[in-house]
Amino acid sequence: MKNPLQTFKPAARAFAAGVVFLGGLACQGSGAKDDAPMGGLGGTAAPGLPTQDGPVYLPNGPTCRPDAAPLLKLTSRQYRNTLRDLLKSIGAESAWKAAEDALVTLPPDLHEGYRQLDDRVAQNHIDTYYNVARSVADAFAADESSTRTVAGACAVSAKPDADCMEAFVEKLGHQTFRRPITDAERNLYLDAAMAEATSKDAVSAVAFSLLMSPPFVYHLELGGTLEDGEATVVRLDAHALASRLSYLFWDTMPDASLLAAADDGSLLTPEGYKAEVDRLFGDSRTRETAWDFYRQWWELEGFPGFSSGTVFAAHSAGLDFEKQGEAHYQAMVAEVQSIADHFTWETDGNVADVLSTDRAFSTSTILAKLYGVEVWDGKGTAPVLPNRAGLITRAATLVTGDHKTGPFDRGAFVRTLMLCDEIPSPDPATLPPGSLEPPAASMSMTTRERFTEKTQASACTACHTHFNDIGYLLESYDSLGRYRTEEKVYDDSGKVIATLPIDIAASPQITSGDETRLEGPLALVDAVVKSGRANTCFAQQYFRFAFRRLEGNTDGCTLSSIERALSVKGGSLEYALRQAAFEPTFQWKGVPKP
């Protein structure tokens, strides 16, 4: 997908600088932190719609409104969390054990960006939903005590009682659908209950059917009212909004308090909304979800592991990777989590801080040994880590799993995930044979020289200029993330047969056309930070995570606003994460074309 930021960036910059400022409207910027819901929830303004002539906010869209949101099922994590919390909410924790076993077959979510955007549905999903629903339904009907707990004393009679079952359908339906059930739904599931011969089977049938139903499995968001004059923009109803909030911050269903705020309508008042956002955001589950966002953004999942080969054993000698490979990687990721947590939750940190901090936040002994520093005891101020800046100079984002560095991967990481530039796919017809194979080892050439030689053909340079030099500036770190000034070349037995100096200068072109030659990885980080582009990139990434879709042509306003939450006075990562809930477009839904 084309990066829309590249299209509207000039406008976004102007917007961020306060050129466009219309008080009381959506997408406006006050230049200071503001806890009030933007878009005037419950107020009189028409959020996001311009009150002056012509398009104001976006050069690529007539107004600020959400692009169409596709139907998505709960992610595997959401499904699991939701089921657990649902069972807990009705006092049926014992059913969780049975369901947990069945959950093992739930397929992992797959998406190139965020799991939240996985729009696949496969037989394995449906089979798992079925097995889970059966397990829970069986557990509800396993004995009188269980049945009484979930459906009341009236449900242990021999034959199903209509009033009793209706109350059960309403109660369980409310929790399962995350909203009150409709009359049609009540009748449908009550009929299913009353078709059973025994009360026990009726309870089981209701539980099974509700857990298999679309409102439980999908983020349906079919309620709400059309905005005035709009055919495709719906203002979410209170329950859909409650679910959005809950899945944004906790990755699970709304809890009792949030559901109650939706039931009584207080969630649709500015005060009620703010109170719930504050409550949810202040809960520790929000930290877990925020880390899930960072972990996915920085691609810290799916590491294939460390080599079992002889050369790697020599390369990592003394570090005990053979026995502690997994522990090493976990320590590397934990370090990044500490950085993210520190600058998100412990200080009013920003993207720039995450990228440029020189502090050693890790208390891991094995990581300290890898870095060649004294381990921090976790008390007081974290010590300085020599020759390091933040995220892109830490082992978790540098490590490759064997003795060879991956300058292209490193360069692509910065280019696509820190700057959000797209790297075009090569034209297969123009690639020389063997283009995708790594260059052969050499006693006389550094990795940089070999990779440069490999990509010097004109068919390669058009793309590789975007990331090669970024990767070369990171060649000051070896494949385990250790700082180095020389590169070791190994033979097949792991013996060092050459030592070659690292060339630390390159022109990474962080901003297009900027040919400035930088020296070393810290200069690279400095250039990325000073470009301001990492903030823009954060906005794009967090939009995708929070809104569960890719940005569209009319989302520029929202992206600008998220970016601005980092840069306004007092802005921070924490503020930006929270502020997404106050975006008007968060409270709307773009209806897709039928």
Added chain:
Amino acid sequence: MSSNSKQARRAFLRGAGGITLGLPFLSSLHPRTSQAASDVRRFVAIKSYSTQRHSDWYPAFKGNGYQLKNDAFVGFMPIDDAPGATRYSNNPRADGTTHLTKPIVNGLPYTWAPLSDFAAPSISRLLSSGYTRFIPKMTLLRGLDMPPDTNHNDGGMLGNYQGSNSTSAQALTPMATIDQVLAFSNKFYTAAPRLRSLHLSPGNPNSISYTHDGNPGGPVRQVQARLDPLAAYIDVFGTEDASQGGPSKKLPNLNAVFEDYRRHVKHPRLGAGDRQMLERHMQFLTELEGRVGRVFAARCVRPARPTSIPNQPVGGGLTEVDSIMTTYDIMIDTLVAAILCDHTRIVTLDMRKVLSMTAKGLVGWYHEKSNPGSWHGEAHEWGTVNADRNIFEINRWMAEEVVLKVLQKLDVPEDGGKTYLDNSLVFWGNELGFNHVNTGVPALLVGGAGGRFNMGRYLDYTDWYSRSFFSQQGGNAIQGLAHNRLLVSIMQAMGLSPGDYERTGKPGYGHYTTQGKQAGLLPVGYDKDQGEVLPGLFV
């Protein structure tokens, strides 16, 4: 559930009401008919990765009239051998393997020999003495070529080269793999099975299978494999703790669930894509409904329910090795039980995460194309002593600890003096041939598909007297026959006719060519006889 409601639901799924446009006609909706036990066939596909040394796979026997290629081709150098091709000697065909001379078909360059001629001490380095008892049920294939420039595909072995990291292969239109063609064929399954296919893969969620979900010509997606043995077990036996043979508890009624989906599909605020998703959901519900609650083969013995072994990355010592071994053992037991219970007749097993014996002992390997330190990395160190040894040891572990165990456990009596293995076709195939080349990809067939295949043979489709594009230790890039012809052969052995799988207006199945940018470097022309089965294979 009444039969009326089922009928009504199927009518709906077939498109009544005008809201299910594009929904496929499911083969599961065909009337069910009984299938005689003698017609039951099964297909088990097992895949290994990276380079395969021909000298490890194939006999290196001389005597009794056989000679090695090293001797048979002394001084033989066709003038059209690729100029400047990489060779290790003046005799590029001298790969240390036995030269066959008996023609499969008179007038064609393909050759064969009885496998029993090579029984002692073992068929090959890889096919050890443990395989000797299976010689009458086994056919070893050589000279099958995949299209060039399709390296590192997941589904090529079963017919889909799209999705590899080769850019020209990425441009191909994805195709359902043959296991899925079979899975949704009402000739293969004359009654809805409990599970159309089972997909196992320690360490790799992307299976070797691509499915059209019963909609030939429709969207194709990669099937997700089971990494956790407990998940595989639940796929086959469900979650209920019932006695063998079928579930004991009352089955839930899906009527209300279907009705709820039906109502939602009509909602005006759903987009076309949303609607398709819910329709697909209903299709899968129908599929599920068709198989749950059925009573299965009386002989079915359900293995003990395993504990969960979540996927772990390679590395980290003994625990990881233990978990890999345990995972394979449980998955093999589940695979075999699934077939013996007739819960499914199609299984794929992807061996991307494996073990091998090294100087340090048993260690774990993971085939990851982006990680040059892995098993794949060893394949790139081609020709070094350590790498050659490691590659052999990896393959040896798979041959002994995975494939052989599957064969042994399936070779138990079924009906009519035959074993389950006899009525199955176990296909051990590979991602690549020698040195990351798609030419001459080794394949082993065991079982014979209920007597449809000639077994006990070593069939070589390499035209040894034609041009050698290049050779390296243990392999030669000499044109053979398209691997696709094996796929066509398998589908026909499983009871399908060309009309059941040909979709593109051309004979055969699968991709036969890529963009051909490696023309001149590797054999590329496989258009001839595309739709034909492999010679010498069928009875």
